Amino acid sequence: MGKPDVSHLPYESSFVPEILTQEHKIKFACHPGVSCFNACCKQADVMLAPYDVIRLKQHLKLTSEQFLKDYTVPWEMDSDGIIGVKLKTNEDKHCLLMTEKGCSVYDDRPAACRYYPFGLMGVKHTEAKTDEQNYFRIEEEHCKGHEERNFLPETKEISLGEYRKTQGVEEYDKYNLDWIRLMLKKKSAGPSVGTPSVESLQVLFMATYDLDRFKRFISSPNFQAVYDLDAKIFDEIQKDDVALLEFGYRFLRQVLFGEITIDTKQDAVNKRSEERKGFWKARHNAEMEYANLNDPRYDPAVMGDEVMRDDMLKAQEEAETASKKDQEK
Numbered sequence: 001m002g003k004p005d006v007s008h009l010p011y012e013s014s015f016v017p018e019i020l021t022q023e024h025k026i027k028f029a030c031h032p033g034v035s036c037f038n039a040c041c042k043q044a045d046v047m048l049a050p051y052d053v054i055r056l057k058q059h060l061k062l063t064s065e066q067f068l069k070d071y072t073v074p075w076e077m078d079s080d081g082i083i084g085v086k087l088k089t090n091e092d093k094h095c096l097l098m099t100e101k102g103c104s105v106y107d108d109r110p111a112a113c114r115y116y117p118f119g120l121m122g123v124k125h126t127e128a129k130t131d132e133q134n135y136f137r138i139e140e141e142h143c144k145g146h147e148e149r150n151f152l153p154e155t156k157e158i159s160l161g162e163y164r165k166t167q168g169v170e171e172y173d174k175y176n177l178d179w180i181r182l183m184l185k186k187k188s189a190g191p192s193v194g195t196p197s198v199e200s201l202q203v204l205f206m207a208t209y210d211l212d213r214f215k216r217f218i219s220s221p222n223f224q225a226v227y228d229l230d231a232k233i234f235d236e237i238q239k240d241d242v243a244l245l246e247f248g249y250r251f252l253r254q255v256l257f258g259e260i261t262i263d264t265k266q267d268a269v270n271k272r273s274e275e276r277k278g279f280w281k282a283r284h285n286a287e288m289e290y291a292n293l294n295d296p297r298y299d300p301a302v303m304g305d306e307v308m309r310d311d312m313l314k315a316q317e318e319a320e321t322a323s324k325k326d327q328e329k
């Protein structure tokens with residue numbers, strides 16, 4: 001077998017450039033008695049996926065807006081400017097959720113914390129039709145869980161697949177997988193799809209991370225006027241954040257890639273897009289100017305629902321045009 005292609009792994013980091021599968025054997029112990037207890041949480045660099053945000057905001061009894069504001073910082077996930085979030089730390093780089101006794105949200109800790117010192121990596125090779133999930137190892141000086149002195153009598157060699165089960169990470173991967181796929185698709189989209197507009201980045205952020213805002217948006221007369229949403233689905237997403245997230249993935253496939261996943265009230269789309277031509281741009285620019293210190297892709301306060309609807313329509317129109325161009329080729 002040739003050398004694995006690891007060009008998609010971050011460089012200048014503690015990521016070991018070796019692709020692992022679930023069969024990979026490991027011997028690792030992490031418990032309150034380890035010599036490095038809490039060391040990882042004192043140098044936390046934790047990226048959050050959408051399902052992490054659901055679990056954490058529910059645990060902390062916060063809205064998504066409040067959780068994002070109090071506990072996260074934005075970061076640019078790729079060269080197209082797609083915005084993700086990381087857990088906020090204090091000035092000593094300690095995770096805000098850490099206590100002397102350990103993680104204060106242990107039962108709902110993010111997937112990255114569950115995986116550590118391993119990680120999940122979604123990969124889609126250029127010619128491949130489907131993506132694949134692999135794993136990697138993180139080697140950091142402070143983590144001593146591989147050292148024999150920290151093993152417990154019951155510590156034994158297990159597969160990475162078994163380790164995932166002990167850490168309860170399967171449920172996280174299940175609900176984050178469509179998000180990883182959206183990111184991979186966005187990354188591998190043809191040149192006709194091009195660099196995402198600020199509008200589509202805003203929609204992407206809202207429908208994955210800022211779910212309470214997304215829920216309000218779905219309930220707004222503006223959304224209802226454009227989309228023909230089944231009443232049963234509407235009720236479900238009002239009550240269940242996971243159903244809302246899954247609907248968000250569907251919505252994004254439509255808005256970003258022009259796939260028809262939700263019926264639209266086409267007449268309303270045409271009428272509103274005609275009415276608003278020219279106006280949305282001026283209003284959007286005014287909003288951006290007003291919020292000049294905030295990153296418009298991240299700050300939920302930047303836009304009203306009406307502007308978001310117009311941005312969403314524009315993003316969808318662009319995606320549909322791009323998709324038609326691709327089909328015509």
Ligand code: SF4
Pocket residue numbers: 040041044046087095096097098099102103104105106109110113
């Ligand atoms: S969420 Fe918990 S486990 Fe993760 S870095 Fe913070 S304190 Fe540590």
Ligand code: SF4
Pocket residue numbers: 029030031034036037038039040041116117142143144145146
């Ligand atoms: S063994 Fe590694 S993961 Fe566990 S507390 Fe120590 S540094 Fe953190």
